[in-house]
Amino acid sequence: MSFSLNSSKIDFLKIKIDEAFQDQKPGTSGLRKSTKQFLSNNYLQSFVEAIFKTLPGVNGGILILGGDGRFGNKKAIEVIIAMAVAHGISRIITTVDGILSTPAASNLIRKHKAIGGIILSASHNPGGQDGDFGVKVNGPNGGPASESLTNEIYSYTKHIDSYQTINLDALDISIPSEILIGKTVVEVVDGIEDYVALMQEIFDFEKISCFIKNNFPIAFDALNAVTGPYAKKILEDLLGASAGTVRNGIPLEDFGGCHPDPNLTYAKDLADLLLKSDKYSFGAACDGDGDRNMILGNQCFVNPSDSLAVLTANANCVPAYAKGLFGVARSMPTSSAVDVVAKELGINCYETPTGWKFFGNLLDSEKITLCGEESFGTGSNHVREKDGLWAVLFWLQILAEKQCSVSDLMKEHWSKYGRHYYSRHDYEEVDLEIANNLYTNLEARLPSLINQNFAGIKVCIADNFKYQDPIDHSLTDAQGLRIILEDGSRVVLRLSGTGTKGATLRVYLENYVSPDGDLAQDPQRALSALITAIDQLAEITKRTGMDKPTVIT
Numbered sequence: 001m002s003f004s005l006n007s008s009k010i011d012f013l014k015i016k017i018d019e020a021f022q023d024q025k026p027g028t029s030g031l032r033k034s035t036k037q038f039l040s041n042n043y044l045q046s047f048v049e050a051i052f053k054t055l056p057g058v059n060g061g062i063l064i065l066g067g068d069g070r071f072g073n074k075k076a077i078e079v080i081i082a083m084a085v086a087h088g089i090s091r092i093i094t095t096v097d098g099i100l101s102t103p104a105a106s107n108l109i110r111k112h113k114a115i116g117g118i119i120l121s122a123s124h125n126p127g128g129q130d131g132d133f134g135v136k137v138n139g140p141n142g143g144p145a146s147e148s149l150t151n152e153i154y155s156y157t158k159h160i161d162s163y164q165t166i167n168l169d170a171l172d173i174s175i176p177s178e179i180l181i182g183k184t185v186v187e188v189v190d191g192i193e194d195y196v197a198l199m200q201e202i203f204d205f206e207k208i209s210c211f212i213k214n215n216f217p218i219a220f221d222a223l224n225a226v227t228g229p230y231a232k233k234i235l236e237d238l239l240g241a242s243a244g245t246v247r248n249g250i251p252l253e254d255f256g257g258c259h260p261d262p263n264l265t266y267a268k269d270l271a272d273l274l275l276k277s278d279k280y281s282f283g284a285a286c287d288g289d290g291d292r293n294m295i296l297g298n299q300c301f302v303n304p305s306d307s308l309a310v311l312t313a314n315a316n317c318v319p320a321y322a323k324g325l326f327g328v329a330r331s332m333p334t335s336s337a338v339d340v341v342a343k344e345l346g347i348n349c350y351e352t353p354t355g356w357k358f359f360g361n362l363l364d365s366e367k368i369t370l371c372g373e374e375s376f377g378t379g380s381n382h383v384r385e386k387d388g389l390w391a392v393l394f395w396l397q398i399l400a401e402k403q404c405s406v407s408d409l410m411k412e413h414w415s416k417y418g419r420h421y422y423s424r425h426d427y428e429e430v431d432l433e434i435a436n437n438l439y440t441n442l443e444a445r446l447p448s449l450i451n452q453n454f455a456g457i458k459v460c461i462a463d464n465f466k467y468q469d470p471i472d473h474s475l476t477d478a479q480g481l482r483i484i485l486e487d488g489s490r491v492v493l494r495l496s497g498t499g500t501k502g503a504t505l506r507v508y509l510e511n512y513v514s515p516d517g518d519l520a521q522d523p524q525r526a527l528s529a530l531i532t533a534i535d536q537l538a539e540i541t542k543r544t545g546m547d548k549p550t551v552i553t
């Protein structure tokens with residue numbers, strides 16, 4: 001279906017923004033605030049204006065637009081289409097009902113050589129009228145806006161006083177179509193097909209299908225968020241997993257009231273199915289916008305840092321990576337499990353700050369093929385975002401190739417490379433001032449820790465992590481407090497850049513045991529000396545009044 005609106009009837013408007021000083025500072029991944037804030041005072045329009053004034057190539061360019069389906073998604077798409085027309089975008093590619101996962105958006109940007117994309121999502125944060133909303137901006141390589149573009153957008157928001165738009169009636173984006181608005185074409189595409197085709201290029205679907213049909217029951221929890229339709233198509237329709245494999249598979253505006261964060265706390269129903277019953281051999285969940293993943297086996301939780309190491313060690317099982325890897329990268333707080341594998345493979349392993357944008361240059365310049373983060377993110381050079389369903393298929397391909405269970409694969413891995421016991425403790429909704437004081441107080445004490453004992457072991461490095469990009473040489477500092485011990489154990493402390501209520505304090509703990517050590521301990525027990533030592537040093541319990549973390553991973 002295609003129709004055009006007469007351009008002579010379009011009213012180009014310049015709307016005043018009530019609050020001249022908006023000051024919209026993006027966090028680790030775009031601008032993320034409460035839905036209510038986004039609905040007020042042209043807050044969305046103000047940020048979008050800053051994007052259109054800053055992103056190179058807007059006039060005459062192609063823009064990809066979609067989101068995770070949370071409350072506000074459809075309305076925001078209409079607002080952005082009207083503004084994009086006013087700014088001279090030549091083609092806007094959006095999807096049926098505006099449903100588009102973050103990795104699928106990255107793929108569309110690359111495929112259509114777009115100037116970039118706007119993804120409407122607050123990722124793993126809850127949605128709905130009382131939840132959160134967010135705007136992620138991606139550049140022409142398909143990845144999150146670089147630090148420099150993010151800073152330019154932020155600077156623009158500080159002095160913005162109006163935005164450009166047109167009068168636009170409600171648009172029907174419920175079926176694939178082309179709509180002409182003035183000189184701009186709005187193309188509504190299916191949104192699922194292109195992503196599925198990309199997965200079929202990377203993996204051997206036939207092999208995975210035979211494996212799962214041969215008594216390997218799997219459960220996938222989409223948490224009522226964006227991956228439902230993608231997972232149904234891939235797992236049930238194409239790979240032949242039984243009907244009902246995909247749970248909570250219809251994207252809902254409020255995610256059915258659940259918190260679409262795939263971890264042991266917020267994906268507890270799935271975790272219980274895998275860890276407390278023998279019904280399933282494999283389980284996985286993805287987050288709100290489909291870029292995060294959690295992998296479970298029967299009686300086995302795979303730590304995300306270990307997941308990256310296992311994918312790296314077994315990349316030769318996947319057709320697209322069978323010829324070898326350029327290199328790998330991990331964010332600083334991610335455990336060094338992958339470093340050990342990279343060393344064995346003779347490839348480089350890069351350590352970057354938290355945030356997928358820091359992998360962009362390394363991927364573009366073919367320094368790395370795979371990368372990952374402790375925050376349930378893994379990805380490769382197939383797109384420029386982390387990719388939840390890709391990680392699920394990667395795991396299934398390895399298991400199909402090796403004909404083994406998840407826990408057998410983990411045991412085999414640790415007995416070869418040793419085990420990096422790892423845990424992240426999150427303290428959520430901490431009072432901002434308390435969290436900032438705790439952080440600055442610890443930072444001030446770091447220099448005095450060097451050569452002292454911490455948890456009974458000598459401290460070698462105690463600093464605030466800084467990074468120089470090996471490609472463009474840009475510097476990024478203040479990326480997290482590190483205490484690194486003589487035996488390689490570490491504690492890292494950061495304040496989250498994605499929370500919206502108070503501060504979220506993250507404490508990352510790591511302890512290495514070589515292949516001949518005890519590889520079957522409970523991680524919390526293996527890390528207990530570090531847990532006690534950091535609590536005493538940083539006075540976490542004392543200052544926050546919380547005697548335990550909100551989430552333990």
Ligand code: G16
Pocket residue numbers: 028029122123124287291292354355356357373375377495496497498499506
């Ligand atoms: C975002 C980034 C990730 C990053 C995470 C960190 O994830 O895309 O690269 O690891 O934030 O979050 P925090 O600052 O809270 O630790 P997402 O999935 O929210 O886009």
